[in-house]
Amino acid sequence: MKKVLSVLLLILFQLVAIAQNSEAFFKVFPTLNGNEPEWVSMMYSENPNVGEVEDAFRNYYKTNEFVKTIHTQNHKYWIQVVEPLIDERGFIFQPTREEQEVLYQKQKSNYQKSKNKTSSVLTWTAMGPFETYKKNSTQPISWHKNIYSIDQSMSNSNLLICGTEAGGVYKSTNKAADWILISKGEVFSGGNSAVKIHPTDTDNYLLASNKRIYQTLDGGLTWIERYFTNGTGNEFQYATGNDSLVFHTSTSGFYKSTNGGFSWTQVYSDKCWDIDFHPTDSSIAYLLKSNSVATRSELFKSTDGGNSWALQDSGYYDPINQGANNDFGGKIAVTPAAPNRVYVALIGNSKAGDDGWISVYRSDDAAATWTNPSGQDGGPYGAINSNSKWNIAAYSSGYHQGFFNFDLEASTTDSNKIWVATIRLSESSDGGQTFNSIGAANSNRLNDIHADVQDIEVVGSDIWVASDGGINYSSNELISHVALNRGIQAAHFWGFNTGWNEDSYTGGKYHDGTTGWFESYSQGKAYNIGGVEEASGYVHPIESRKLLFRTHYSSNNTSVKTVPSVFGGATVDNPDLPIRPNESYNTAQRSGVYFDPRYADHIYVGLNNKVYKSTNGGGRFKTLFTFPDSTGMIYEIEISRSNPDVMYAVYNPSGGYWSNCVIYKSTNGGASWNKTQSDPSGNRRRFRISIHPENEDVLWICTPRGINSGKVHSTTDGGNTWVDRTTSILNGENLTDILYQGGSNGVVYIVSQNGVFYWDTATSNWVDYSVGLPLVANALQINPFYRDGQLRLASSGRGVWGRDMKDTLFSPIAQPITYADSLYCARDTSYFDCYSILKHQGASWYWNISPQPAFIDSDSIRNPKVYFGAAGSYSVSLTVTDAQGNSDTKTIANMVTVSSDCEPDTIPGKAVKCQSNSSYVQTALLPLSNTDSVTFSAWIKPSGSQNDYSGIIINDASQTAGLNIRTGNMLGYHWPGGHWYWNSGLVVPLNEWSHVAMVVTPNGVTIYLNGVGSTHAISLSPADLSYLKMGSYKGWNSRNFNGEIDEVCIWDRALSQDEIRELRHLTRTGITPFSKNLVVYYQFNSSQADIALDRVGGGHAGLVGTAQKVISSAPVGGGESDRLQISSSGKYMLPNTETEIHITQPQPNGEIVLTRINWIPNTLPSSNPYTENYWILNNYANTFGALDTLKFKPTLGSSFGDPNDFNLYTRQENGDLNNWNLNCAAWGKDGGTYNYDNSCNISNGSQFFIQSNSNNAIQSGFIGIVENSFSSEMKLYPNPNEGQLTLELGKTYSTISIRIMNSIGQQVFSKYYSDSEKINLNIDGEPGFYTIEIIGPEGEKAFVKVVKI
Secondary structure, three states: OHHHHHHHHHHHHHHHHOOOOOHHHOOOOOOOOOOOOHHHHHHHOOOOEHHHHHHHHHHHHHHOOOOOOHHHHHHHHHHHHHHHHEOOOOEEOOOOHHHHHHHHHHHHHHHHHHHHOOOOOOOOEEEEOOEEEEOOOOOEOOOOOOEEEEEEOOOOOOOEEEEEOOOOEEEEOOOOOOOEEOOOOOOOOOOOOEEEEOOOOOOOEEEEEOOEEEEEOOOOOOOEEEEEOOOOEEEEEEEOOEEEEEEEEEOOEEEEEOOOOOOOEEEEOOOEEEEEEOOOOOOOEEEEEEEOOOOEEEEEEEOOOOOOOEEOOOOOOOOOOOOOOEEEEEEEEEOOOOOOOEEEEEEEEOOOOOOOEEEEEEEOOOOOOOEOOOOOOOOOOOOOOOOOOOOOOOOOOOOOOHHHHOEEEEOOOOOOOEEEEOOOEEEEOOOOOOOEEEEOOOOOOOOOOOOOEEEEEEEOOEEEEEEOOEEEEEOOOOOOOEEOOOOOOOOEEOOOEEOOOOOEEEEEEOOOEEEEEEHHHOOOEEEEEEOOOOOOOEEOOOOOOEEEEOOOOOOOOEEEEEOOOOOOOOOEEEEEEOOOOOOOOOOOOOOOEEEOOOEOOOEEEEEOOEEEEEOOOOOOOEEEEEOOOOOOEEEEEEEOOOOOOOEEEEEEOOOOOOOOOEEEEEOOOOOOOEEOOOOOOOOOOOOEEEEOOOOOOOEEEEOOOOOOOOOEEEEOOOOOOOEEOOOHHHOOOOEEEEEEOOOOOOOEEEEEOOEEEEEEOOOOEEEEOOOOOOOOOOEEEEEEEHHHOEEEEEEEOOOEEEEEOOOOOOOOEOOEEEOOOEEOOOOOEEEOEEOOEOOOOOOEEEEEEEOOOOEEOOOOOOOOEEEOOOOEEEEEEEEEEOOOOOEEEEEEEEEEEEOOOOOOOOOOOEEEEEOOOOOEEEEOOOOOOOEOOEEEEEEEEEOOOOOOOEEEEEEOOOOOOEEEEOHHHEEEEEOOOOOOOOOOOOEOOOOOOEEEEEEEEOOEEEEEEOOEEEEEEOOOOOEOOOOEEEOEOOOOHHHEOOEEEEEEEEEOOOOOHHHHHHHOOEOOOOOOOOOOOEEEEEOOOOOOOOEEOEOOOOOOEEEEOOOEEEEOOOOOEOEEEEEEEEOOOEEEEEOOOOEEEEEOOOOOOEEEEEEEEOOOOOOOOOOOOEOOOEEEEEEOOOOOOOOOEEEEOOOOOEEOOOHHHEEEEEEOOOOOOOOOEEEEEOOEOOOOOEEEEHHHOOOOOEEEEEEEOOOOOOEEOOOEEEEEOOOOOOEEEOOOEOOEEEEEEEEEEEEEEEEEEOOOOOEEEEEEEEEEEEEEEEOOOOOEEEEEEEEOOOOOEEEEEEEEO
């Protein structure tokens, strides 16, 4: 027995040892120098273990910056090719030709059976994208689908065919205005690398795919396999004037057919790249094939129709550095404009140090002799687009993609003009001597040409460019172009998600960025909304047009865009989420962005081994839970609808590609997690999961590439036990997703590469549900669209499909949803929506909210707006009824808690501190979308010198607008039509407070620093200020403000200089709050750490990253101000501040502003008694003579005691340091004032504070009720007190909010009370003065000054 086992093991080892990796699995197969990372050499080895390669890849980039190289791009391509070929041990196993044929026959048989089924419901139908459009426009662009090959009929210019990377073969009969799929029932879904139309027979096409040559004789209705080449096809060519003679080049050799493609013979087994015929002499043909010994691609010529071939290398490329050179291939071009001219473009490395580009060689005598017009092979390369030889195959970094993106064609009318396709589209107008990039990277002519050009087809004046993004057409030799892709449904999704109450979808696509589609666009029109090619895509549960996605492999954020409701409208750029989930191109190896089914602002993200949560719509995320394994990876999270406290996660403890996963469960909303008691059987390397919408203990999972006996499992007890639901129907299927249909009798869908199946409870078996899909569906993910009773299916190369659910009469399951569980302003409008499992046609809704809100626009619509109007906790009940009369009700107790924290404060309170590259404040949507007149103001305290263009208040729109700090800490601005480089001359002092403002009108901008303005007169355009960042320039790490910001105000009008100066030190309270057209007002004083409440509206903002609230020392507060022009000596009364001044010579001859603040400074000279005010004099004129008289009057009470005790202290106008100067004592008092004379030597602007020289009180009558909108019977006693007080309100109020602040504005107590008329309070602090703020349910407010003794 042992001997038999040994023999079996030996056989197995020998099978594994056979090279299974292939050059065809890579874009280009480079020569390694031995200095590459370990994962690189492993990936290119003959028989790599894919799991080990992936683990090495991930581990390498944990400690090394990810830089795009040929190896990383090869890896991205390689992993998607080899994943379906991996065996149970992680090795690549390529099926033999015979095994492939058996598989193809099985696929075709199953497809035909499915197609022959009759059904009373609709089959799967294509939903696009059929054409991709440029964002904010109606212009089609080729960010659509990778097109490998294209051909135009020589006998009918309206006829074209093209081969896609992963979506089949398409045909157009109207010159590419529309395309139709002609390979839906065929096995060649991808890799269609060469296509050719018969010169005269418009129904006869050749195709290279699946290492085979296929042919159709009926326009694509049926296809016939003609020959197995075992290589990747590169080119077909019919002999001029002889339709029976056809040549084919391939990586496996050179092939010839003498009967029009019906049968083939192999002529050469070397790699053959291209074949072309002489334009006027059909007996002459040119062949380019590799010489592995000479390491070059060589040009062979036949003069007898291909019967014999001779090398033509006189003057031709001859690498002189054998051993250091590489051959990546080449292309041929001929032109009727000079029939004997032949061009050959060669790629590779002629020597060490080259980066993929060798040169173009040219012959003017039908290949007899050759010259190199540029004069050199390979490098050194000059600057891109320069007259010196530069690398047209690579980016400036040297990155290129070899033959994967490569072609050469010549103009039919100008023999000196040629085009080369590489990562860019380049043109030479001087016969190959110099080149210019005219499309894609570094283009100096054509916009919107996608990078990585695959094929160029020139037929007369028609030029077709096929790229990673699609097809572009030019009729004027590429002076201009249009994208023509309508009907090519071949989007290769790596991520995908769909809307709930409106039909929408989004997803990141291979090569082509992120797609955004909405139901009103029709005909499969979709937008390219950004991104590169990430496995990303999420949809907001309430706002179905709000799409979330990661933009780039190096991005740590998640972009958020709202696509327009009407096609052609503008896309809104919403603030990014400052985090991204685990995302991977590998099947079922990614997390996502997940929303609580009750609250759209409660968002979960799985990143590495951590679960993060945001409760403010993604403004800030906090770590909710960390799994114990530092290398672990979260692959999926599911939140239960029936009980959102229950969540499941797929977790890979080691993070290894080939490591087993486990399922964790949380019962407390993600705060803690425990592994399920048992694991399902079979392959556990990855899972996809789906929870029963009505029972959190019922969970179904599927396993990609699971063994035939363990692909699908279910549990009914939360993972304690599992039942294997796999049947033989699933043999050979690679599963990619699973969905439990809510309201059904146990209908579960699973997705595989070949289609969709559903679980039939009656037979306990899986039933094929794929009718209507292509034979090779490449299905990726399935989503429900309950509104219409349909399914949405995304694929990797076949676009998006839709079909009715198996059970279209499912029962409704009610689920109300809103944005947040807490509102901090009773005046805020709350938006509710139905997140129910419900078919909307014929449905009805009923909402019941308890206690009754002040306003609900309708209780019988799907998405009511609610104004609660009073503080309290509100329970929400939603009843949904479908067209059949079936109803369901869900009540969420205390779904929303409302408080009243939004009235403007009269104290400085708190400021926001931005101290790192990722800390700022992000606003909500503001009503400032098209603004040409606006005023910003704020107090800022920069911590040291600022980065250039650090944002103070900057918008998020594409056209930048806002206030910033320029080079040298100078205030600057951005605005459409303005000059960001304009010199304001206003340099911000460092490490101290300054008041800054920006006033914009259509005629210019004025920037203010501490009331001093600088104007730039210029014609300005309106700006979009819908979203703003405070403390950051658009979130750019290099442009974040470092310091504190407070008192941010935005008016949608231009304030005058007088207003700017008068409001400088005042909060938006009191007699003159400057509230006219005040749109938003942020004070940062609320107790919620993550939220900055808008004190005048609903534009609440969120703190992002490490931004935090700190005690504000800004010189602001409630009070009054007086502005006065002084040009002569005399006494002046300032009526608002009740201040008198007497000025002698010299006069200021200008303007002063005096502010009386009804609060005390942030620091005090001593602990002695003081006045409850301080004053600030801003002098905008000249220094004046010492004031003869200065009389201050407090807001409350009056001066008291001996004037010798009335010490007057001064410090700098904006000062916050405890550096008070004792100027003098008072000389008297009258009428309750504090009187000072010229001995105080007051001759300029200052802060003024009056404090006792002893322990004696200096102010009387200032304690008690300062402001009261409650009942006149309200009482607070005793006052003074020893810390215990009683508040009597005069009647019972449903909710009362109480805050107590000490003398320097620090909050020492905060609490909510319910159903209260009498409240006992305790002041836990040192003896001194305190302010008690009392707020009622209807916005009633009172302030009481008390003294603790």
